[in-house]
Amino acid sequence: MRLRKKTLVVIGVISLLLAIGLYLASMAILLNSYRDLEEKDVKENVNRTLDALKEDICSLSSTNSDWSKWDDTFNFVTGNYNEYIEENIDYNTLINLDINLVIFTNSSGQVIFGALYNLENEEEQPVPQSLLDLIYQGSYLVNHSDVYDAISGIINLMEGSILISSQPILNNDWVLPIGGTLIFGRFIEALKLESLSERVHLSITTNNYDDPQMASDFQNAKSKLSADKLIAVQILNDKSVAGYALIEDIYGNPALILKAEMPRDIYNQGVITLNLFIIFSAILGIIYIVLMIYFLDSQILSRLSRLSNDVNGIIKGEKKCAKVTVAGNDEISSLGIEINKMLSSQELRKKKLESSNKELEQFAYVVSHDLQEPLRMVDSYLSLIKRRYEGKLDDEADEFIEFAADGARRMKAMINDLLIYSRVETRGNSFKPTDINAIIENTKKNLKVAIEEKNGIIKSEHLPTVMADESQMIQLFQNLINNAIKYHGKEQPNVTISAKNLSNEWLFSVKDNGIGIDPKHSERIFQIFQRLHTREEYPGTGIGLAVSKKIVERHGGRIWVESEPGMGSTFYFTIPNNGGVRP
């Protein structure tokens, strides 16, 4: 189950990160490209507007050309045709020509006639002085030397900006001398901008380059514009964007900033597309995650958890058949097959172990019956001989009989010990909660004679209750306490029994003040029939510690000794909290 949760978390986190990454990347890449596209579109539109403006200037020039290369005009400026103005120039003429300013000068640059018509209120006004100031002999506006000379462009006046065209006045045949200069002009006012806007389908406004009170967006644009960069794009808000163009006057100085405003169709369409893309990706992502989780769960996780449950069941012994379920043909099923192989080899080993245990039982049976039978014969007939012939043969015979009888007695003791040793495993009882304090009391009662004889002191702190075989615990403590008293030193025997709770087992210790053991023998003393002393020094067959070791091992614990000769010994052993692996 933990693996399943982990997998879900990992998939969830990765998907979320991917979604965020995708969102940010598409924002950065797509929106930037939409912005670039928008800027390009705005620039194109500004160029289109500028082209329209240039067209206006061109048409002004060509109108000027029609009028200035005409005998009537030539005659008028050279003083030979005084009715010219009355006959040719009136308000309607100018309306038709889409101009509202006209100035005639002679070849000396003197203004012969000038007129300005306001197209909005249809009134004639004087020609602005600021324009007249630009017209004098030799000034740029009227200084024509060649028949093809022509000046056209924009001039900033105090009254506003004006489209202007200035050309030399010649006769119909375009030959010198130059009679004077004809200037046509058209103020760029609301009406003019309106018609321009209509032609390019954009909202067009202009602002004088030197206007100190221009709007803030114009000011921003002005700071971006220069002779090298004639067009700038600024986003006004979410809905509209504007392109700005710097327009120079006929002298090459910055004169006007033209602004073409348009809705942000491209960008907004891009945002909608992007949002749709994100939503679609999210839906796909969710479908992907659900499918992925379903697949992982059905193909891997649930199978793994079933495998783990099976193995758990087998370990706990709940599952009768020691096999895991194998389905499919992939790594997991081959893992199942491997586990089954392992289980069956373990089963085989278990059976072998069981059969070797049975053999041990058989061995115990053989020892108890068949080996004891001849021994009984030896012992019984030795006793009979002793009873009937003791003192009737010579002294040597009596001595020999005694040796033989002693040998038989020892053999009997060893066979008994061997039986006790083999019965630790084969005749053990099941583990029950066992109060070790009661065990110690029992042991003291059993050893009462030996303890009183040696004047021994047995002390124990409060000891725990553990899962154990009660009679084997008595046997164990009896062996250890008996040894502690038997191998006493010069002082009276003093035995202390204590216990310490380790994380998952109890550590017991039996400490004495006896003769101690050389550490080099600390392994040997736990082997069967191994003795460190002669029978004359200390009686016994050497089975006690071997049986003790077997009992501790049956409970899943360990036993060892820490000692120095003459310094007493401490025997340690552990009993697991659950009482070992076997019930």
Next chain:
Amino acid sequence: MNISKNGKVAEILLVEDNPGDVRLTLEAFKEGKMINNLNVVKNGVEAMAFLQREGEYADAPQPDIILLDLNMPKMDGREVLAEIKKDDSLKHIPVIVLTTSEAEQDIFKSYDLHANCYITKPVDLDQFNTVVKSIKDFWLGVVKLPRSE
């Protein structure tokens, strides 16, 4: 010399393959004062022949008690016990299982086959003598046995 209470010499059948054990039992029986006749056979087949008076045992008396060892060649004590307790003419005879075995399954099996008692031979000679004496005292002294023909 005493005879058994019903005025006859008590007939005892000892079924035992080990001559050493036979001799020990004989010696132990000798120590008491009661007159009895100890008949010895060496295995189960001989025991059944003796009881059914076949062959060389045609004139054999019917024993008052049977002392039966369990582990014997040819036909072991368990089979003999089963045969005796199946036979209507023999099943009234008390069978005392006298063996070296201390095994639980032997004890259970013997009583299951209606053995009258189960005794493990002590290893020590003095104890063995005591056991034999108590068998005699109990089965030939205390206990009332059915009258044999």
